[in-house]
Amino acid sequence: MTKGYQALTLVVAAAVFAFGGITGFRLLTSKADTADQAATCTPKTVKKGQRLDSNLITVNVFNASNRAGLANRVTINLQTNGFLGGTISNSESATKPSRVAILTDDPRDPRVRLVARQFKDKVAYRKPDITVDTGVIVIVGDDYSGLRKKAPTRITSDRDITACVATVPLP
Template structure:
């Protein structure tokens, strides 16, 4: 290759390097594209006397036992019954239970009653001592007795209830 061709190749490489550097700097300091403000969920109302079904209830399960994956297994089994699956985590609070506790300040909430009916044994209803997600939060204890196989996944609402059903936008 002659000297003129070599210079041309070096100049082309240098030009590509400079252009790439300028583009990289420009992208580094560019403002992000605005994110659309879409609703995270759609509020559905279930009036007193209407049927509240499991597909309107989001459940979050927290493990308070030493069994690894207990919260995730319970969440999956509730999803099989039609409940909307939320988080499955270890218990971040200090509240403990032997079997199952529903973390609520409203023990007569129809959603709480529907979820409580899914479990065998005593189901406690206690206030949460940590920030919970929207929906029904469940605490699984070390003596977890399992799910009640005959439990109904529908209940008549004893009062008006508003539920947040996750919004899914399709392209």
């Protein structure tokens, strides 16, 4: 290798290092992009007497059992029936059902009724003592036995309901 080639290599390496250092410093000290993000959903209203489909209902499933991953499996099975998956976690609720409980202030809500019809087990209704942003709260216990085969995926609404339908952002 000639001395000229070595010097050129050293100069190019120093230039790359300097460029990388300056660019990295600028990225490190730049302000975060805090622009408002586009809406991720569009409100859809189901009027009283209209059909409410499972794809408009978010279900949050919490595991109160000793069976690892039960809330995740229940959510996957509900998604197979068209429901939207919400929060999946171990339960921090004081409600400890042996089978299934739904936390709600209104057991007659059509969203709650449709979710309840998914389960083989008799569903207990309790007042909410945990909060989530949106959707129906389900807690499963040790004796949970699964979803019904051919469970309904729609119900006639007895009230106006507004649901948030996910939008796909354009590229």
